[in-house]
Amino acid sequence: MLYTSTRDKSIKVTAAQAIAQGISEEGGLFVPCEIPHFSIEKISSMVSMSYIERAKIVLKEFLTDFTDEELDYCVNGAYAAEKFSSEKIAPTVNIDGNKNILELWHGPTCAFKDMALQLLPYLMTVSAKKTADGKTIVILVATSGDTGKAALEGFKDVDHTKILVFYPVDGVSPMQKLQMTTQEGENVAVCAINGNFDDAQSAVKSIFTNGEIKDELAKKNMMFSSANSINWGRLVPQIVYYFSAYCDLIEMGKINAGDEMNVVVPTGNFGNILAGYYAKMMGLPIKTLVCASNSNNVLTDFLTTGTYNKNRDFYTTTSPSMDILISSNLERLLYHMSGEDDKLVSNLMNQLAENGKYSISDKLLADIQGIFSAGYTSEDSVDETIKAHFDKYKYLCDTHTAVAVKVYDEYVNETGDDIPTVIDSTASPYKFSASVLSAVLGGNAPELDEFEMVGELNKVTGADIPKPLASLKDKKVRFENVCNKEDMSQMVFKLLDL
Numbered sequence: 001m002l003y004t005s006t007r008d009k010s011i012k013v014t015a016a017q018a019i020a021q022g023i024s025e026e027g028g029l030f031v032p033c034e035i036p037h038f039s040i041e042k043i044s045s046m047v048s049m050s051y052i053e054r055a056k057i058v059l060k061e062f063l064t065d066f067t068d069e070e071l072d073y074c075v076n077g078a079y080a081a082e083k084f085s086s087e088k089i090a091p092t093v094n095i096d097g098n099k100n101i102l103e104l105w106h107g108p109t110c111a112f113k114d115m116a117l118q119l120l121p122y123l124m125t126v127s128a129k130k131t132a133d134g135k136t137i138v139i140l141v142a143t144s145g146d147t148g149k150a151a152l153e154g155f156k157d158v159d160h161t162k163i164l165v166f167y168p169v170d171g172v173s174p175m176q177k178l179q180m181t182t183q184e185g186e187n188v189a190v191c192a193i194n195g196n197f198d199d200a201q202s203a204v205k206s207i208f209t210n211g212e213i214k215d216e217l218a219k220k221n222m223m224f225s226s227a228n229s230i231n232w233g234r235l236v237p238q239i240v241y242y243f244s245a246y247c248d249l250i251e252m253g254k255i256n257a258g259d260e261m262n263v264v265v266p267t268g269n270f271g272n273i274l275a276g277y278y279a280k281m282m283g284l285p286i287k288t289l290v291c292a293s294n295s296n297n298v299l300t301d302f303l304t305t306g307t308y309n310k311n312r313d314f315y316t317t318t319s320p321s322m323d324i325l326i327s328s329n330l331e332r333l334l335y336h337m338s339g340e341d342d343k344l345v346s347n348l349m350n351q352l353a354e355n356g357k358y359s360i361s362d363k364l365l366a367d368i369q370g371i372f373s374a375g376y377t378s379e380d381s382v383d384e385t386i387k388a389h390f391d392k393y394k395y396l397c398d399t400h401t402a403v404a405v406k407v408y409d410e411y412v413n414e415t416g417d418d419i420p421t422v423i424d425s426t427a428s429p430y431k432f433s434a435s436v437l438s439a440v441l442g443g444n445a446p447e448l449d450e451f452e453m454v455g456e457l458n459k460v461t462g463a464d465i466p467k468p469l470a471s472l473k474d475k476k477v478r479f480e481n482v483c484n485k486e487d488m489s490q491m492v493f494k495l496l497d498l
C-alpha cells in the first residue's frame with residue numbers, strides 16, 4: 001500500500017514515510033492510493049474479537065510495510081488495559097432504542113484523541129527507524145485543547161522524540177489548560193499563543209514547510225513531524241473504532257451483519273468523521289455520516305451549499321475543541337470524492353489560503369451530500385441537551401457530545417431516518433465541568449474552583465470522576481510561556497535550543 005499527496009499525485013511514499021514526515025513537502029496531505037475492502041464475512045469474523053484484535057486486522061491493511069511483530073508491538077502497547085478505564089477500550093452504550101453512544105474517552109487524557117495518540121508514538125518510532133535512522137523527530141502540535149494533552153501524554157519520554165505544543169491562550173477549558181501546563185516528561189514543552197486555534201494551526205503548517213527552519217533542524221540531526229490529524233498516523237487508528245462499534249451493535253443484537261447504521265460525529269478538523277468515511281469506503285455498512293458543528297458552522301454551510309467560507313465571525317463556545325474555521329481534513333475528502341483530482345484540490349486550497357473561500361461544482365456537492373448530512377447547534381441547545389439527556393436517561397454528556405446528540409435528534413425529526421445509529425462521544429464531561437454542571441443545574445453554576453466544580457458535578461450526577469483528572473490537583477504548573485502568533489517560529493528555535 002502506497003500513499004500519495006492530495007496536491008500532487010506523482011508523489012508515492014510508504015506508510016512509514018507518510019507517518020514520519022507528517023505532511024507532504026508541497027503542503028498536501030498524504031492519502032492511501034487505494035482503499036482496502038472488507039467483506040461482510042470478514043467484518044462478522046471480528047465480532048467475537050477484542051478491540052486490540054480488531055485494530056490489528058484493520059491496521060494491517062494500511063500499514064503493509066510494518067511486520068506483524070511491529071504491528072503487535074505497536075497495538076499491544078497503545079491499548080494496554082491499564083491505560084484505559086474501560087476494558088472494552090471504546091465501549092458502545094445503548095441509550096434508547098436505536099440511539100447508541102460510542103464512548104471514545106476512556107484513555108489517559110479523557111478525550112477521544114487518545115484513541116489515536118496512544119498509538120501514534122509507536123507508529124512514529126517504528127516508522128522513523130525504517131526511514132529516518134538516528135534523527136530526532138520533533139513533533140509540533142497546534143491544539144484546540146485535547147490533541148495537545150493527548151500528544152504530550154503519548155510522546156512523553158519516548159526516545160528520539162521531542163514535542164512542542166501551542167494552544168490558544170483563551171481557547172481551552174481550565175481543565176484542558178491544567179492538563180497541558182502540568183505535563184511531566186523531559187522532552188516536552190508547552191506554549192500559549194495570543195490567537196485562536198486556526199492561527200496556531202496555520203503557523204504550525206507554515207513552519208513545517210519552511211525550508212530555512214528545516215535546514216537548521218537538519219544540522220542538529222532533527223526533523224519535524226506532526227501529531228495533528230494532518231498526519232495519516234493520526235487518522236488510521238480512528239478507522240478502527242467504526243468497525244469496532246459496528247461489531248458491538250451486532251453483539252448487542254441491535255443489527256444483523258450487513259445491516260446499515262448511521263454515524264454522527266461532533267466535528268472540528270474533520271479528522272474523526274473522515275475516518276468514518278474511510279470505514280464506509282472499505283465496505284463497513286454506514287448509510288449516512290452526520291457532521292455536527294457548534295456555532296462555528298462553516299462545515300454545515302459547506303455541506304449544504306458547496307461554498308466553504310472561513311471569512312466569518314469566530315465564536316468561543318463551550319465546546320472549544322470544535323472552535324475551528326479551517327477544517328484541514330476536508331482536503332482529503334475533496335481529493336477522494338473528486339476522483340483524485342490533485343489539480344482541483346491544489347486550486348481550491350490556494351483559493352482558501354488567498355481569499356479564505358472556495359466553491360465546488362454542483363456535481364461534487366451532490367456526490368458528497370449522498371454520503372454526508374450536516375447540522376449545527378447553538379450554545380443554548382447544548383445546555384438543554386445535556387440537561388434533557390441527564391434527566392431522561394441519567395446519561396451525562398460532555399459539551400461536544402451534546403452538540404452531536406442535538407444535531408442527531410434534529411436529523412431524525414427532519415428525515416425520519418432512525419435506523420441504528422452510533423453517536424461519537426468525544427470527551428469526558430469532567431473536562432468541561434463548569435459548562436456541564438451549569439447545564440445540569442439549568443443555568444445556575446455555583447462559583448467554585450475547578451476541582452470543587454468537579455466534586456460538585458460528581459455529587460449532583462453520580463458520574464465517576466476519571467482518575468487522571470482528579471490527580472491533576474496536586475501537580476505543579478511547569479509551563480507558563482505565552483507568545484504572539486507571529487513569533488511562533490522563534491519560540492520553536494528557543495524551545496529546541498537552536
Ligand SMILES: *Cc1c(COP(=O)(O)O)cnc(C)c1O
Binds near residue numbers: 270321400
Ligand atoms: C478534537 C475534538 C473534536 C473534533 O474532532 P475532529 O477530528 O477535529 O473533527 C470533537 N470533540 C472533542 C472533545 C475533541 O477533542
